[in-house]
Amino acid sequence: MPPKRDEDLWTSDPFYPSPWMNPEADGWEDAYKQAKKFVSQLTLLEKVNVTTGVGWENGPCVGNTGSVPRLGFKGFCNQDSPQGIRFADYVSAFTSGQLTAATFDRSLMYSRGRAMAQEHKAKGITMQLGPVAGPLGRAPEGGRIWEGFAADPVLTGIAMAETIRGMQDTGIIASAKHYIGNEQEHFRQLGEASGYGFDISATLSSNIDDRTLHELYLWPFADAVRAGVGSVLCSYTQVNNSYGCQNSKIINNLLKGELGFQGFLVSDWAGQHSGVSSALAGLDMSMPGDTAFNTGLSFWGANLTVAVLNGTVPEWRIDDMAMRIMAAYFKVGNTIEDQPDVNFNSWSPDTDGYAYFYGKEGYGQINWHVDVRDDHAEVIRDIAAKGTVLLKNDGALPLKSPKFVAVVGEDAGHNPLGPNGCADRGCDMGTLAMGWGSGTSNFPYLVTPDTAIQAQVVADGGRYESIFNNYDSNAIQALVSQPGATCIVFGNSDSGEGYISVDGNEGDRNNLTLWQNADNVIANVSSWCNNTIVVLHTVGPVLVTDWYEHPNVSAIIWAGLPGQESGNSLVDILYGKQNPAGRSPFTWAEKREDYGTDVMYEPNNGNGAPQQTFTEGVYIDYRHFDQAGIQPIFEFGYGLSYTTFKYSAIKVSKKQVGEYKPTTGLTIQAPTLNNFSTNLNDYKFPAAFRYIFSYIYPYVNTTTSLKAASGDPQYGSNKFIPEHSLDGSPQPLIRASDKTSPGGNRLLYDVMYEVSATITNTGDLAGDEVPQLYVDLGGDNPPRQLRDFARINILPGESKTFQGVITRRDLSNWDVVTQDWVISSEPKKVYVGSSSRKLPLSAVLN
Structure with missing residues (x-):
């Protein structure tokens, strides 16, 4: 809720208890039964093992839970990234989520995920660990x-x-992240901020009002829950001054209550800030398990x-935590019997090494170098080409x-x-095909634009030269004149996760200009060459104001972050x-200020x-430009083709639907699956076990008394x-929720x-043409x-027919008083066209 006065801090209302699973939730019924059968057999120690990570670098993956050897369960292997497998060999480097969204193609979004x-x-x-709906794109930097x-909740929600x-x-569990309001890298972690010279005592608070939260930032997570996502990952940042991984309002009330999320909430790595508090607020799995990397200390585990x-x-x-984790495991088709072994190691590329890398234990084979790429290069090339946006074309393209x-740049x-020469792609040298940070994978190869274009020119019997030094203007002039x-002149703009700084950009970009002196190169080349084609590889928008209208700039292409097939997809x-x-x-x-x-x-x-107060509310990106009457250079949804299309004959058909009814009634009582031993001797470290340094165990530190084991004067x-x-x-069921359907009240859909x-x-x-359907809800x-x-x-x-639908949710606003979705009495209109500002067809909704 907002503060009473400007000087007050925003607060997040408490919401307890944490909702437990619904055995009748649509799509989760069988998984619930399997999970209940499995978890009912677990001891308390085994339940804690399932919910707690074993510690950073003490397993093959970036996050590993404890196992249940007695029942043959090997534990979870959780791995980055949303763009491919991080820290592994013989894997693919996929197209970014952003460039995939630019395809506006549902089937390609599915194919990439698969x-x-x-x-x-x-x-x-x-x-x-993906896909990503947070950041949504509030700030272009x-x-x-x-x-x-x-930077739109509907496109993001469908892509999610x-x-x-x-x-x-x-059979892979998806983990939708970063929940929620995680819109910048600065101040997301204390250690990171301190390393950059900032003295703060807590991470940044994203202050978001109730309506904005629902209509913008929660929207794609609702789509993720409705799609049956098994996991949601909570973020480092605070929301209204409560940490994302222990914020009972956004977890218990919104995610598990209102949206009916049946899977498990996992912390971002070291994003957990408490033990009991986070458990009661709805956190289900702690990653990587230690309070800070390699401390051997844990908020959970023995605690x-x-x-x-x-x-x-x-x-x-604790039963519900284990149930949610195992239900997600079973829901995607996994079994205990067929659980595969992990055949790679995140911490060393060597064939042999330590299974417990930080603890330096268990020496043997750790990497089997399994090639898992299959035919995915074709998928990557196709998506990258279909996502490439033609921003300008004065007839220069296609090349003949x-x-x-x-080629210059x-x-x-x-x-x-x-x-892969820079760790986690943390540099900007050569062509840009991937940003930096944990959301990366290793390139098995990278087809550069230079390589691919040269091959095509040579095959055509032409002449080809290229210059990559962006500061040798004499050589560039001599070539292009x-x-x-x-x-063809190239430019890029890079960014990534906050633990890496590149050229003074601490994760977030410092500006919206091109890197590597590319703006000057483009200006120079276009003054010397009367047929200049500009290709941009960027992580988001850049400022093209100074050169995009130059008469010698005959075409502009945005190729985003295309992945390993970069040059090939561009040539296509x-x-x-x-x-x-x-x-x-x-x-x-x-x-820049226009945003x-x-x-x-x-x-x-x-x-x-x-x-960081989101004072703009729901007005970000094109919503803001349209509301403020600001003319963009290229609007959201814009893109050209080598052919032309005409729009005609809009038709609106009203469907007969029932009245919207808020959900009422009660949940079932919280189930408890078995009684646990209260004898402390059952929880001591087994004498037969070998202690692994810094490994997180569920065993108590002392068996003298429960008070002593608690280590708390307030015991x-x-x-x-x-x-x-x-x-x-x-x-009581939340009125905007549903009795059995995840994603909110089913009548919304x-x-x-x-x-x-x-x-x-x-x-x-x-x-291909991409017709887009927009609505004007009237009012505010x-x-x-x-x-x-x-x-x-x-x-x-x-001629072909575009058919789109408008749901009740599409026409609704969030009412902060009733705490439900309502359709206002304001007149409403629908538009169809090729972008957010090219909408030749319209009709009134009656």
């Missing part, structure tokens, strides 16, 4: 917006759902065992066997250190092997938690236990209108909001 998960599965991984999809289905259809024994964490809560091609060539030159577009149909997943502004939002680069609360007191948090009695339009290819080439709402889209292949002269 291909990535197939590789994870073949390496023995249990859960892939945000360091990790390329890991996500788009399709990616999750693709992943989980392979969680003691917390259950002394009653500060109720038995039903030009006699002389001059560092971004066209190789990194002299190799494609030659008669008949087709000049440049030479017309694929007709471009990508659409920009963000707005391109004339100047109305920005990264907070300096703390604003003394040495307390920096306060036996519930003074600090939130009200209702121990209550396992039936609880009733189709209220069907909208159709005729799309005709009026050009000479076959091509953005003038236009995306609600549906399609990607349709149309032959020359052919």
Whole structure:
């Protein structure tokens, strides 16, 4: 809720108890039964083992839970990243989420998710840490917006759902992240901030009002839950001054209560800040298990065992934690009997090494170098080409066997250190095909634009030269000034996760200009060459104001972060092997200030938690530009083709649907699956075990007394236990939730209108068109909001019908008083067109 006065801090209302699983939840019924059968056999120690990571670098994966050897369960292997497998060999480097969203193609979103998960599965991984809906893209400079999809909740939500289905259809658990309001890298972690010279006592607080939270940032997570996602990962940042991994409002109330999420909530790595508090607030799995990397200390582990024994964490809560984890495991088709072994090691590329890397124990084979790539290069190449956005074309493209091609720009060539020469891709040398941070994978190879274009020119019998030094203007001028030159100039802009700083960019970008002096190179080349084609590899929007209208700039292409097939996918577009149909997943502004939002680069609360208040509400990206009447250079959803299309004959069909009814009733009582021993001697470290240094165990530190094991002078007191948090009695259902359907009240997804339009290819080439459906809800709402889209292949002269739908949710606003979705009485209108500002068709919704 907002503060009473400007000087007050925003607060997050408490919500307890933490909701327990619903045995009748749609799509989870069988998984619930399997999980109940398994968890009912577990001892308290084994339940704690399942919920607690074993510690950083003490297992093969970036996150490993304890196991249950007695029942043959090997534990979870949780692995980055949302763009491929991090820290492994013979894996693929996939196209970014952002460029995938630019395809506006549901089937490609699914295919990418499936291909990535197939590789994870073949390496023995249990859960892939992705896809990403946070950051959504509030600030264009945000360091990790390329890991996500788009600065729009609907496009992101659809991409999340399709990616999750693709992943989980392979038997890999998807973990939707970073929940929620995680929109910048600055001040997300204390140690990180301290390393950059900032003295703060708590991480940044994203202060978000109730309506904005629901209509913008929670929206794609609702789609993820509705798609059956097995896990959600909570973020480092605070939301309204409560840490994301122990914020009972956003976890218990919104995620598990209102959305009916049945899977498990896992902490971001070292994002857990408490033991009992986080358990009661709804955290289900602690990663990587230690309080800070390699400390050997844990908020859970032995402390969680003691917390259950002394009653500060109720038995039903630990049961529900284990149930949620195992239900997600079974839901995607896994069994205990067929659980594969992990065949790689995150901490060493060597064939032999330590199984417990930090503890230096268990020497033997740790890597089997299994090639899991299959035919995924084709998937990557196709998605990268179909996501590429043609921003400008004065007839220069597609290329038709030009006699002389001059390529200029560092971004066209190789990194002299190799494609994996910088840890976690933490540099900007050579062509940019992936941002930096934990959301990366190793390149098995990287086809540069220079390599691919040269091969095509040579095959055509042409002449080819390239220059990668962006500061040798004399050499560049000498090359591009030659008669008949087709000049292709490259530029990029990079960003990533906050623990890496590149050229002074601490995760988030410092500005929206191109890197490597590319703006000057483009300006120079376009002044010397009358046929200049610009190719941009960027993590988001950049400022093109100074040169995009130059008459010699004959074409501009945004190729995003294409992954390993970068050059090949670009050649497919440049030479017309694929007709471009990508659409920009963000707005391109004339100047930085036009966005109305920005990264907070300096703390604003003394040495307390920096306060970042989302004063813009729902008005980000194109919603803001439209509301403020600001003309962008290229709008959201914009993209050109090598052919032309005509829109006509919009038709709106109203569907007969029932009245919206809030959910009422009670949940079941919290189930407890068995009684646990209260004899402390049953919880001591087994004499037969070998202690692994820094490994997190569930065993108590002493068996002299429970009070001594608790190590707390307040032992036996519930003074600090939130009200209702121990209550396992039936609880009232939240009115915006559903009795059995995850994702919120099922009536929200009733189709209220069907909208159709005729799309005709009026050009000479076959091509894909991307019709987009927007609504105007009237009143205090953005003038236009995306609600549906399609990607349709149309032959020359052919007409096809676009069919979109508008659901009750699409027409609703969040009412902060009733705490439910309502359709206002304001007049409403629907638009269909090729971008957020090219909407030739419209109709009133009656």
